[in-house]
Amino acid sequence: MRKSWFTVLTLLVLALVVSACxxxxxxxxxxxxxxxxxxxxxxxxxxxSGEAKDGGNLxxxxxxxxxxxxxxxxxxxxxxxxxxxxxxxxxxVNNGEKTFYLADSLEPSADNLTYTLKLKSGxxxxxxxxxxxxxxxxxxxxxxxxxxxxxFRENLIIGGKxxxxxKVDDTTVEFKLPQVNPAFEATLVQLTPIPKHxxxxxxxxxxxxxxxxxxxxxxxxxxxxxxxxxxxxxxFDNYFGGKAHLDSITYRIAKDTNAANLAxxxxxxxxxxxxxxxxxxxxxxxxxxxxxxSEGRLAYLLFNEKSDTGALAKKxxxxxxxxxxxxxxLIQVVYGSADYADPAKSFVTPDxxxxxxxxxxxxxxxxxxxxxxxxxxxxxxxxxxxxxxxxKAQEAAGLYVQQKLKDIGVTVELxxxxxxxxxxKFVDLNATDYELSYAGYIMGYDPDAYRILYQxxxxxxxxxxxxxxxxKLFDQGAGxxxxxxxxxxxxxxxxxxxxxxxxxxxxxxxxxxxxxKKYGGLDEAVLKxxxxxxxxxxxxxx
Amino acid sequence: MRQLIARRLLQTIPLLFFVSIACFALVxxxxxxxxxxxxxxNMHAEDIERIRHNLGLDKPAYVQYWLWLxxxxxxxxxxxxxxxxxxxxQILDRLPATAGLMGSAILLAVLLAxxxxxxxxxxxxxxxxxxxxxxxxxxxxxxxxxxxxxxxYLFAIHLHWLPSMGxxxxxxxxxxxxxxxxxxxxxxxxxxFLSVYVRYIRSSTIGQLKEEYVQIQYAFGSTKKTIxxxxxxxxxLLPVITLLGxxxxxxxxxxxxxxTVFSWPGIGSLGMTAVKGMDYPVIMGITLFSALFLIxxxxxxDILYGLADPRIKGAR
Numbered sequence: 053m054r055k056s057w058f059t060v061l062t063l064l065v066l067a068l069v070v071s072a073c074x075x076x077x078x079x080x081x082x083x084x085x086x087x088x089x090x091x092x093x094x095x096x097x098x099x100x101s102g103e104a105k106d107g108g109n110l111x112x113x114x115x116x117x118x119x120x121x122x123x124x125x126x127x128x129x130x131x132x133x134x135x136x137x138x139x140x141x142x143x144x145v146n147n148g149e150k151t152f153y154l155a156d157s158l159e160p161s162a163d164n165l166t167y168t169l170k171l172k173s174g175x176x177x178x179x180x181x182x183x184x185x186x187x188x189x190x191x192x193x194x195x196x197x198x199x200x201x202x203x204f205r206e207n208l209i210i211g212g213k214x215x216x217x218x219k220v221d222d223t224t225v226e227f228k229l230p231q232v233n234p235a236f237e238a239t240l241v242q243l244t245p246i247p248k249h250x251x252x253x254x255x256x257x258x259x260x261x262x263x264x265x266x267x268x269x270x271x272x273x274x275x276x277x278x279x280x281x282x283x284x285x286x287x288f289d290n291y292f293g294g295k296a297h298l299d300s301i302t303y304r305i306a307k308d309t310n311a312a313n314l315a316x317x318x319x320x321x322x323x324x325x326x327x328x329x330x331x332x333x334x335x336x337x338x339x340x341x342x343x344x345x346s347e348g349r350l351a352y353l354l355f356n357e358k359s360d361t362g363a364l365a366k367k368x369x370x371x372x373x374x375x376x377x378x379x380x381x382l383i384q385v386v387y388g389s390a391d392y393a394d395p396a397k398s399f400v401t402p403d404x405x406x407x408x409x410x411x412x413x414x415x416x417x418x419x420x421x422x423x424x425x426x427x428x429x430x431x432x433x434x435x436x437x438x439x440x441x442x443x444k445a446q447e448a449a450g451l452y453v454q455q456k457l458k459d460i461g462v463t464v465e466l467x468x469x470x471x472x473x474x475x476x477k478f479v480d481l482n483a484t485d486y487e488l489s490y491a492g493y494i495m496g497y498d499p500d501a502y503r504i505l506y507q508x509x510x511x512x513x514x515x516x517x518x519x520x521x522x523x524k525l526f527d528q529g530a531g532x533x534x535x536x537x538x539x540x541x542x543x544x545x546x547x548x549x550x551x552x553x554x555x556x557x558x559x560x561x562x563x564x565x566x567x568x569k570k571y572g573g574l575d576e577a578v579l580k581x582x583x584x585x586x587x588x589x590x591x592x593x594x
Numbered sequence: 595m596r597q598l599i600a601r602r603l604l605q606t607i608p609l610l611f612f613v614s615i616a617c618f619a620l621v622x623x624x625x626x627x628x629x630x631x632x633x634x635x636n637m638h639a640e641d642i643e644r645i646r647h648n649l650g651l652d653k654p655a656y657v658q659y660w661l662w663l664x665x666x667x668x669x670x671x672x673x674x675x676x677x678x679x680x681x682x683x684q685i686l687d688r689l690p691a692t693a694g695l696m697g698s699a700i701l702l703a704v705l706l707a708x709x710x711x712x713x714x715x716x717x718x719x720x721x722x723x724x725x726x727x728x729x730x731x732x733x734x735x736x737x738x739x740x741x742x743x744x745x746x747y748l749f750a751i752h753l754h755w756l757p758s759m760g761x762x763x764x765x766x767x768x769x770x771x772x773x774x775x776x777x778x779x780x781x782x783x784x785x786x787f788l789s790v791y792v793r794y795i796r797s798s799t800i801g802q803l804k805e806e807y808v809q810i811q812y813a814f815g816s817t818k819k820t821i822x823x824x825x826x827x828x829x830x831l832l833p834v835i836t837l838l839g840x841x842x843x844x845x846x847x848x849x850x851x852x853x854t855v856f857s858w859p860g861i862g863s864l865g866m867t868a869v870k871g872m873d874y875p876v877i878m879g880i881t882l883f884s885a886l887f888l889i890x891x892x893x894x895x896d897i898l899y900g901l902a903d904p905r906i907k908g909a910r
Binding site for chain 2: 199203282304471
């Protein structure tokens, strides 16, 4: 009797385990579409560029699960990459030229306070519903709604007041700005409409289950998401820009770089970011196009002027440190080759408007560095350099700076810390227990974005730099509608900040991507920082 | 025995309570701030405070813990701070992948460890023992991620027998396909478990061979082979039950390194992401799950022990 009781209990526990497992299976089923029917390429018309064929699948490696496939929340690289194919943007800007997607035109009024956005006519969402001005206005309102936690909200607040979006007719929206703001166009680039008919009754869009099966407007529509495995998108036949060549794109989640490189060589992945040290191995297979392109990012040495020793508050000391370093050497040490980074002199990246590298640059001169230090009456200087442990670029840069500063009699102590501790310290404007760090930023193409880094009271003034003239110039630049005058202002700013040695601009870094040679159309698809391809509909299987 | 089970199940409650407090305290004491993953450089301090408030992270730690506990009593593990999906769903979503992989790895390891351990123990200090020892030392010392990369290189890149990563081919939903993807990670994990199990079984065999009943069997004229594989094995299986009980936690906690290398969509890689993002509801959920399974596993082991060895049953 007793014995059978135990058997029952044992079985019960086992049953619990089993049912927990099968419960998981059901859950899996909810997010995925029922069957994997291969999409038969329906009588494809001859493609525009002769050699481009239709059909096929492309597999892009991504480093993690997407956080959320909703463009008003997407801030991580993976979500942004997938959203680029899933949701069409209004327009994109490359080298100052606009490429229109959902939008047909964007015109500022004579006083530059109203922007009129015209949408293309006959746009539809992936579920067949029309995409109209209502969706654009809805998206705008949800971003501004404080309870929705969208991280783009700040971009729509100008001088403390929100931008207003007003529907004129089904394809026209007017944006009314509280004050002149040429950078508003750069804001619109990031603003991707979400479907009103899907989300209008959702109290909390961020938590909405509708994000699990997103309805977009891009060249590819959502097909399947297997958590931790992959996201598959398939061709959307009613795409306004013409049907995509590929049948589908799969974003395969590959967390381990070494294993993913092997999968790339094995053909289980077709497109993948590469680290400089892996390029030679992948290139030697002869199966990949290796592209290195600017990612619009500046890597720089940060000078914390407000440290408790106050060592870097003196301009001469910052100048001396800059003179002690050599950009070409640093690039060689940190990035392995001059192919993967360009020497940087301005705080504005080369893709930015009004960028100039023709500014004071403190080129390597150790004698001058020593002279500056002694004339400033500084000796036995000790500096603390913080590093996020495991970050190879930071570690290499730290060692390089330590070595070079030793030559001019400055001791650098490297302090390695956990990534989250580092992040917290770096953004804390009251952190005074370090002087140096090797950091980077991507700010977009409009130079107004940089004010948050260099104005005295800005939220991200990590250098704790204070200069009233710079504050004033940034304010002027933000409200100046005349491009020529605006250009002058930002040229002046670049020179002042370079002269003051606020940071040591080191390198404009590049992204390296390997693309299987089976695929064509890379030029038309446009390689782009963060998202890899601006318009993946143009890719095709050779 | 019934009392034992009731008592042990009751003990589970305060135990889980302490585990959850310890885990919560550790996460809160660790450097880092989950709000940072929502912050963009152009946000004002007020915006950051608003997000902190919306996420409930502006309350004192003990209030946050209390709120979490209250939800737990309603069977709710809360929402991830990063992707805002229910924690329970995320864990259940990944449980089959982890339980399947770990379960088969443990099973494979045990099935191999028993004959190998017995043989090694019975031939102490002779060549079979030395060979088994060598392999188990290698298994314990070699980093599993290295072994994984080696096997991928050999079987996926070089021989093209097996896929190198993931749990499924894209768009394919068949058991065979999952099985094929599972072979390499399963072998890697089994090798790790095997190396440990073998050593337990070997030393337990050596101990048993000194027992009187073995001498008696010899006196009856049984061969060594019969003694080891019929009589000694029964006794050696007892510690194996304990080992298996302890492994119940692995069954739900997964293996961080192996899952990451093979991009296996299990709980280990979920936990890794959660720790990186300071996503404490997910960290707490996974910890609680594995603690619960560890306790249940031990209880199950004790019960099976009682069934297998009446002496122990009497003692309780």
